[in-house]
Amino acid sequence: MDWLTGKEPTALRATESEPEQLGTPLDVLEGSIAQAQRALLSEQEPDGHWCYELEADCTIPSEYILMMHFMGEIDEVLENKLARYIRSRRDPEHGGWPLYTDGHQDLSCTIKAYYALKLAGDDPDAEHMAEARRAILDQGGAARANVFTRILLAQFKQIPWRGTPLVPPEIVLFPRWFPFHLSKVSYWSRTVMVPLSILYALGAQAQNPRGIGVQELFTTPPEKERKYFPVWSWTNLICLGVERSAARLEFLLPNRIRRRSLQRARDWVIERLNGEDGLGAIFPAMVNAYEALAHLGYGPDHPYRIQAGRALRHLVVDYGEKAYCQPCVSPIWDTALAVHALQESGEKPPEEAVHGLDWLVERQVTEPVGDWRETHPDLPAGGWAFQYNNAHYPDLDDTAAVAIAMHQSGLGGRYGESVARALTWIRGMQSRDGGFAAFDSDNTYYYLNHIPFADHGALLDPPTCDVTARCVGLLGQAGGPDSEESLQRAIEFLRHHQEPEGPWFGRWGTNYIYGTWSVLDALAKAGEDMTLPWIQRAVAWLKETQQPDGGWGEENDSYFQPERGGRATRSTPFHTAWALLALLAAGERDSEAVAAGIEYLLRTQHSDGLWQDPWFTAPGFPRVFHLKYHGYTRYFPLQALARYRRLIRNPA
Numbered sequence: 001m002d003w004l005t006g007k008e009p010t011a012l013r014a015t016e017s018e019p020e021q022l023g024t025p026l027d028v029l030e031g032s033i034a035q036a037q038r039a040l041l042s043e044q045e046p047d048g049h050w051c052y053e054l055e056a057d058c059t060i061p062s063e064y065i066l067m068m069h070f071m072g073e074i075d076e077v078l079e080n081k082l083a084r085y086i087r088s089r090r091d092p093e094h095g096g097w098p099l100y101t102d103g104h105q106d107l108s109c110t111i112k113a114y115y116a117l118k119l120a121g122d123d124p125d126a127e128h129m130a131e132a133r134r135a136i137l138d139q140g141g142a143a144r145a146n147v148f149t150r151i152l153l154a155q156f157k158q159i160p161w162r163g164t165p166l167v168p169p170e171i172v173l174f175p176r177w178f179p180f181h182l183s184k185v186s187y188w189s190r191t192v193m194v195p196l197s198i199l200y201a202l203g204a205q206a207q208n209p210r211g212i213g214v215q216e217l218f219t220t221p222p223e224k225e226r227k228y229f230p231v232w233s234w235t236n237l238i239c240l241g242v243e244r245s246a247a248r249l250e251f252l253l254p255n256r257i258r259r260r261s262l263q264r265a266r267d268w269v270i271e272r273l274n275g276e277d278g279l280g281a282i283f284p285a286m287v288n289a290y291e292a293l294a295h296l297g298y299g300p301d302h303p304y305r306i307q308a309g310r311a312l313r314h315l316v317v318d319y320g321e322k323a324y325c326q327p328c329v330s331p332i333w334d335t336a337l338a339v340h341a342l343q344e345s346g347e348k349p350p351e352e353a354v355h356g357l358d359w360l361v362e363r364q365v366t367e368p369v370g371d372w373r374e375t376h377p378d379l380p381a382g383g384w385a386f387q388y389n390n391a392h393y394p395d396l397d398d399t400a401a402v403a404i405a406m407h408q409s410g411l412g413g414r415y416g417e418s419v420a421r422a423l424t425w426i427r428g429m430q431s432r433d434g435g436f437a438a439f440d441s442d443n444t445y446y447y448l449n450h451i452p453f454a455d456h457g458a459l460l461d462p463p464t465c466d467v468t469a470r471c472v473g474l475l476g477q478a479g480g481p482d483s484e485e486s487l488q489r490a491i492e493f494l495r496h497h498q499e500p501e502g503p504w505f506g507r508w509g510t511n512y513i514y515g516t517w518s519v520l521d522a523l524a525k526a527g528e529d530m531t532l533p534w535i536q537r538a539v540a541w542l543k544e545t546q547q548p549d550g551g552w553g554e555e556n557d558s559y560f561q562p563e564r565g566g567r568a569t570r571s572t573p574f575h576t577a578w579a580l581l582a583l584l585a586a587g588e589r590d591s592e593a594v595a596a597g598i599e600y601l602l603r604t605q606h607s608d609g610l611w612q613d614p615w616f617t618a619p620g621f622p623r624v625f626h627l628k629y630h631g632y633t634r635y636f637p638l639q640a641l642a643r644y645r646r647l648i649r650n651p652a
Helices: 025-042 059-071 076-088 107-119 127-138 147-155 169-173 187-201 234-252 255-271 283-295 303-314 331-345 351-361 396-408 412-428 446-450 465-478 481-496 512-525 533-544 573-585 592-604 632-649
Strands: 054-056 316-318 323-325 618-621 625-629
Touching: 025 331, 025 592, 025 632, 059 076, 059 107, 059 147, 059 283, 059 323, 076 107, 076 316, 076 323, 107 127, 107 147, 169 187, 169 255, 187 255, 187 283, 255 283, 283 303, 303 316, 331 351, 331 396, 331 632, 351 396, 351 412, 396 412, 396 465, 412 465, 412 481, 465 481, 465 512, 481 512, 512 533, 512 573, 533 573, 573 592, 573 632, 592 632
Parallel strands: none
Antiparallel strands: 054 625, 316 323, 618 625
């Protein structure tokens, strides 16, 4: 009998193209794990870390081309490579560009891609451009674009500035008690808004050396365009009325206040420039900072301009014929998760995993800097960022993942101080409702999502189930008595936010499968009774959503249609790995669902030891911006297979 399924052995194999039997099922499992581990280790950098590509939709490479034309700094070789990439990602079925693999056309992404290609020299009458233009006009034209696209169109003189939201630099002067304050919005929002407010105040216009516009994308004359909201409500109307009144009165603002606010905004940006890692270490903020520095009079040879330009260039992935620009890089996250997988697949902490942890130790943020100190001035630092360097903005998800890996290593003498620092910082960053957010605490000023600038619905950084789960895992595994109260409050947050059907929403990974894995894995680490009814509801949901091929899959469409959560047209290796890790955490080692999921991973592994999948794996902002972590098909399937092997070897 097959110990995987309880039935006669089936065609377990290492690749779909090589269906030969490779020995007993246990031999196949061992071979698969060894092969995947070798592949993962072959991609480790000499200094110990991992960093995989982080791919987004075509908005980012399009904006890179637009940035070059805004600044008048056109690298034609790179422009052509970016243009080839953008063309290759268009969906001929609907004529435009989606936000993720197999997604529907997104109007704003399509507008930016069209404009970028036209700037790069594509003939507007070419078939791909004509189809994209028709797709844009069919959706109401460029006037229906989101706020960031409209601001870009205003910078290129395609619409008047009155068609964009008010983004005055005076926001840096507002007191904390004011309805709007920088500390009341997320880190990504403030790093984008402050340099953008400089551009707004200076009336920055693109150099646009080729003089190219996109007036053909409008259904009404651009000069008549005004602000547009995709969804109208009384709250939106009130916020719009306040904003329009402020815009009409802006001319009354004394010049000395405008000068003071510009100086304060400039100082705010420069303090956070972050060297060659860039403002906030995220592309939109970095672009705005680079352009703002130029309009503030910093010349091309100034160190700030040079650093900001290099930071942007570091994000480019060059394939030779094609190139694209990443929204940011993910070395801390990739390294922590790769170490998790190696720890599962080794009898003891592998030397390579320890090498990765040593690299991580050096990147813990221990200096008293960071916007989070605005509300926690006495809390000792101890977090990790997502990128190589982003000291102003460490995040709780990465911090918990790194500290869990360090604690699991068993090398307390080596990493104990780092873990203790992380625990102190995480406990101090817990929100009042018991949950944990990504970068701040109690960032829940939901009324701000109705201001005209916030049409993307992601202005804030509220507590989420997946980040809370990661913190629960650390607090439960390594926290000790000092963390008990914080742990119980966080578990209660998770109970309160469970969906009626059983799963949890995934804010930072797609979607309910990711959220459910995060929570179940964390509860097991915390020693929770996994037979409790509320936990078993999640187990039942996972079993119900398993695909006929034994795997699991979930499309990003579930962010638009929650009823599609956990359901997809096909399985993916990373969703299958998450589901397996969740079920194994819940004690389902001997279930048919786990056996079928393991068989799926074995069957879909490639001959190089890796798994491949074109689907995007996570949202940057749900429904607005989505990502593909190239590392997710590397370490998650390995971790799931290795954990299964460990559990069948040690049933107790």
